[in-house]
Amino acid sequence: MSTNTECMYCAKDQRLSDLMIEVAELDASILYLFKEQTYKGRCVVAYKKEHKNEIFELSEEEMILFTKDVARVAKAVKTAFSPGKINYGAYGDKMPHIHFHIVPKYENAPKWGSTFDMQPDEKVYLSESEYTEVINKIKENL
Template structure:
């Protein structure tokens, strides 16, 4: 993890900061159609998981599992989708998305399926607060 970490400008524009975990910056995707979190390891110039140290790879997988459990507890989804594509945003980042058989994109992927529906300010703040409270309850913050 680097002190001078720089978040990709597209992630910064499309997401809201939730918290910094041990390794990753946790972001809320600005699309209220899905409970959608993104983990970005705070290591500059890393595009692929294998470029992380072995220790950081293990920590990232732990954070992915922790965030998945958090989404499952808070939202009771049908399925948790996890993806790290990086074709457009090259900075390593992992999407963790709660999915439902009733969501607009089911059973397909969420990427490009529908235009994002941005959170209203109050909805965004309450969603972030709910996630932060659960992070604290799970001793992840």
């Protein structure tokens, strides 16, 4: 097991809690709700066992479990909020720990037909009770 203290997904520190809220522990990952909610239901699925940069560094078994987590979350978000499409973003140049952005996109809404903005200029933050409501809707459908 290797962790990287410079990595917010390993350290689980303020950098992480400023950006997201933990929703659930899945088989190979931790599911977070992204606080910036321009794309309602936007989540992050982060590999949980150790610090790995690339999906090909996982064993085949872990790769399958992680991919199943991504699919499970995407299905839950689709069922909960009925977006037109789920977008999947895996970048991580500056935060390479394996994580996928699960971004529901809605027709006639921001960036439909294009790439979602990692941090949109006009940010949408929710109240605590609204975050709880979104989290509960995702959890009900996991």
